[in-house]
Amino acid sequence: MKTIKAFICSIALFAMFAGTAAQAKTEIQWWHAFGGRLGELLDEQVNKFNASQDKYTVVHTRKGNYSETLNAGIAAFRAKQHPNLLMVFEVGTASLMAAKGAYVPMHQLMKDAKQKFNPNGFVSAVSGYYTTTDGKMLSMPYNSSTPVLWVNKDLMKKAGLDPEMDLSTWKQVGNALDAAKAKGIDMPFCTCWHSWVHLENFSAYHNLPFATKANGFAGLDTELAFNSPVHIKHIQTLGKWAQEGKFKYMGRRNEAGKNFRGGECMLMTESSAGYAGIKKQAKFEFGIRHLPYYGATEAPQNTIIGGSSLWALSGKSAEENKGTAAFLAFLSRTDIQAKWHQDTGYLGVTTAAAKATKKSGFYKSNPGTDLAGVQMMRNKVTENSKGLRLGSFDQIRGIIDEEMEGVYNGSKTAQVALDSAVKRGNVLLRRFERANK
Amino acid sequence: MEKRVFFKGWKLPVLLVAPQLLISFVFFFYPSGQAIWNSLFLPDPFGLKTEFVGLDNFRFLLSDPYYLASFKTTMIFSVAVSVSSMGIGLYLAALADRLIKGAGVYQTLLIWPYAIAPAIAGVLWLFLFNGNIGLASYYLQALGYDWNHALKGDQAMFLVILASSWGRISYNFLFFLAGLQAIPKSIIEAAAIDGASFWKRFGSIVLPLLSPITFFLLVVNIVYAFFDTFGVIHTITSGGPEQSTTILVYKVFSDGFVSQDLGSSAAQSVILLVLVGILTVVQFKYIERKVHY
Numbered sequence: 001m002k003t004i005k006a007f008i009c010s011i012a013l014f015a016m017f018a019g020t021a022a023q024a025k026t027e028i029q030w031w032h033a034f035g036g037r038l039g040e041l042l043d044e045q046v047n048k049f050n051a052s053q054d055k056y057t058v059v060h061t062r063k064g065n066y067s068e069t070l071n072a073g074i075a076a077f078r079a080k081q082h083p084n085l086l087m088v089f090e091v092g093t094a095s096l097m098a099a100k101g102a103y104v105p106m107h108q109l110m111k112d113a114k115q116k117f118n119p120n121g122f123v124s125a126v127s128g129y130y131t132t133t134d135g136k137m138l139s140m141p142y143n144s145s146t147p148v149l150w151v152n153k154d155l156m157k158k159a160g161l162d163p164e165m166d167l168s169t170w171k172q173v174g175n176a177l178d179a180a181k182a183k184g185i186d187m188p189f190c191t192c193w194h195s196w197v198h199l200e201n202f203s204a205y206h207n208l209p210f211a212t213k214a215n216g217f218a219g220l221d222t223e224l225a226f227n228s229p230v231h232i233k234h235i236q237t238l239g240k241w242a243q244e245g246k247f248k249y250m251g252r253r254n255e256a257g258k259n260f261r262g263g264e265c266m267l268m269t270e271s272s273a274g275y276a277g278i279k280k281q282a283k284f285e286f287g288i289r290h291l292p293y294y295g296a297t298e299a300p301q302n303t304i305i306g307g308s309s310l311w312a313l314s315g316k317s318a319e320e321n322k323g324t325a326a327f328l329a330f331l332s333r334t335d336i337q338a339k340w341h342q343d344t345g346y347l348g349v350t351t352a353a354a355k356a357t358k359k360s361g362f363y364k365s366n367p368g369t370d371l372a373g374v375q376m377m378r379n380k381v382t383e384n385s386k387g388l389r390l391g392s393f394d395q396i397r398g399i400i401d402e403e404m405e406g407v408y409n410g411s412k413t414a415q416v417a418l419d420s421a422v423k424r425g426n427v428l429l430r431r432f433e434r435a436n437k
Numbered sequence: 438m439e440k441r442v443f444f445k446g447w448k449l450p451v452l453l454v455a456p457q458l459l460i461s462f463v464f465f466f467y468p469s470g471q472a473i474w475n476s477l478f479l480p481d482p483f484g485l486k487t488e489f490v491g492l493d494n495f496r497f498l499l500s501d502p503y504y505l506a507s508f509k510t511t512m513i514f515s516v517a518v519s520v521s522s523m524g525i526g527l528y529l530a531a532l533a534d535r536l537i538k539g540a541g542v543y544q545t546l547l548i549w550p551y552a553i554a555p556a557i558a559g560v561l562w563l564f565l566f567n568g569n570i571g572l573a574s575y576y577l578q579a580l581g582y583d584w585n586h587a588l589k590g591d592q593a594m595f596l597v598i599l600a601s602s603w604g605r606i607s608y609n610f611l612f613f614l615a616g617l618q619a620i621p622k623s624i625i626e627a628a629a630i631d632g633a634s635f636w637k638r639f640g641s642i643v644l645p646l647l648s649p650i651t652f653f654l655l656v657v658n659i660v661y662a663f664f665d666t667f668g669v670i671h672t673i674t675s676g677g678p679e680q681s682t683t684i685l686v687y688k689v690f691s692d693g694f695v696s697q698d699l700g701s702s703a704a705q706s707v708i709l710l711v712l713v714g715i716l717t718v719v720q721f722k723y724i725e726r727k728v729h730y
Contacts, residue, residue: 071694258570
């Protein structure tokens with residue numbers, strides 16, 4: 001009898017310990033969209049966090065590209081199988097914001113977890129994108145970049161051009177492309193992310209509205225406005241270059257990056273975060289310039305961000321939310337942010353990280369890497385240059401891509417294409433407004 | 438006299454058809470009912486709230502000129518995929534049927550591509566025709582042909598048809614070969630002795646005898662082109678450029694799973710359901726009459 005009792009006791013004891021051992025570490029699931037070099041750097045961050053404390057384990061899973069990750073997260077939410085943290089690219093921000101109840105706002109999460117959190121420590125041009133009009137931060141900015149002009153200096157020389165020539169206006173770029181074409185350069189110009197660079201950032205940079213109601217920040221009843229004469233002039237110019245063989249269209253996302261890294265394309269507009277890949281692969285001398293603009297007299301406004309932020313999804317235990325908060329606080333640490341900024345070319349999202357990077361002399365030894373930050377913060381942001389907050393924006397970008405393809409292949413004028421994109425996009429905005437009333 | 442077997446009582450017959458009824462219900466009636474139900478609502482992506490909108494989803498779709506254009510795109514695509522994959526399949530089957538040595542090897546190799554999933558097939562062809570690194574596009578450029586399927590609608594269409602047909606050729610080949618081998622050699626030999634040429638024999642003996650199989654393949658291939666090709670299109674063109682390769686089922690997929698507009702996606706499924714229903718009736722009513730069993 002005694003032995004049986006002892007046996008039962010030992011089992012109970014064992015079960016207790018096993019239980020506490022399993023409880024000891026709370027698992028935090030994080031779904032993201034990073035593969036390749038960026039995926040490695042992300043993994044490094046997670047490992048560092050897991051090693052830094054013994055209460056939580058962050059488990060990260062790549063769910064495909066940005067759109068696929070967002071969709072996986074939404075589908076999982078409907079099935080109640082969602083992760084704690086979801087990476088959402090800037091385009092999906094309005095969709096998340098409108099889905100009240102699907103997420104725990106960042107400021108709330110930090111407060112509940114009694115985690116120290118200073119929203120003013122973030123660069124306002126970045127955090128503004130993820131903050132409500134009454135100043136509440138909803139998600140944690142993770143990676144943010146802005147478009148710049150990449151220059152293949154070797155090809156510039158081949159075209160008989162001074163590789164340090166002024167390329168701050170589109171007119172000067174046009175002259176350079178003419179010279180390159182005359183010298184037989186196959187791909188004088190290429191670009192990634194057409195809508196983001198040539199319409200969204202173009203609007204902010206020229207202080208023009210992309211959409212009414214402060215680009216959607218002031219209400220769901222916003223309407224697209226990117227068919228102004230200046231927009232049309234720019235897209236028509238791109239179309240003309242495409243017809244003349246000076247600009248080659250490689251695809252809607254960042255396909256053209258391959259052509260630049262391979263030394264085929266002379267000038268490319270692409271995210272500042274193209275840096276990691278270009279630095280690793282380019283077998284030529286490259287330079288980084290500010291995004292060109294129109295008009296020689298007036299200085300440009302600022303550009304806006306692209307990238308993603310991390311959303312804490314709702315329906316998780318307080319204990320898990322605490323872990324999520326701890327991880328987010330870890331990510332905003334100055335050393336982590338500064339390293340991320342220097343490794344990837346993404347902006348440092350806290351002012352402290354930018355300062356630390358400057359102090360370390362990184363910008364001096366890697367010329368051009370500070371341009372993105374300067375370009376974003378060069379002026380006080382206006383209603384038109386704060387960012388975009390539009391529902392169904394992923395679809396609207398798809399529409400813009402389609403219509404711009406019509407301009408590049410010569411089947412449409414810029415006027416027809418942009419008018420049509422505005423009209424079709426507005427239908428989606430009204431539908432989104434209706435679904436999210 | 439037709440033979441009829443009667444069951445006593447109703448329990449056994451019901452029990453015997455129950456599995457089939459259950460499968461039809463779970464995999465057909467229930468999802469179709471769901472699609473019809475959902476097509477009347479406008480939900481938000483997260484499923485937090487939904488609104489009854491009546492037929493607004495249909496009105497929204499039918500007022501979109503790109504959606505209407507998608508019907509034509511679907512027809513061109515389906516006909517091209519069915520005709521090319523059946524034509525090539527039949528041609529290869531006719532050749533393989535005449536082989537004496539090594540028939541097994543050829544047959545196995547020709548059936549191989551069928552084992553490849555549509556999305557993977559799409560990626561393979563995309564690699565070949567990729568503007569940066571593709572072998573095929575490289576040679577086309579060298580020949581002076583400007584290949585850029587990211588920008589040119591007809592090239593994009595050609596590429597998705599090619600990638601979608603490729604795996605189907607094997608499938609059609611398999612069925613045509615079986616059909617050809619089932620034709621008694623004596624009939625063909627008799628015609629040959631009477632002086633009928635190869636093409637004459639093929640046209641007036643082989644083809645009519647193959648008609649049941651051809652009809653079956655036509656139905657199956659159209660269904661394939663309609664429903665199973667979105668993987669290929671998603672990987673190669675994502676429906677672009679300018680929606681020139683957006684077929685109906687791809688739009689169902691992309692609006693539902695990429696854009697999270699479930700109301701519109703459900704409404705499109707309903708339209709597609711009706712369309713395929715009509716198509717099947719037409720096929721069985723008019724084309725099947727010409728089939729000799």
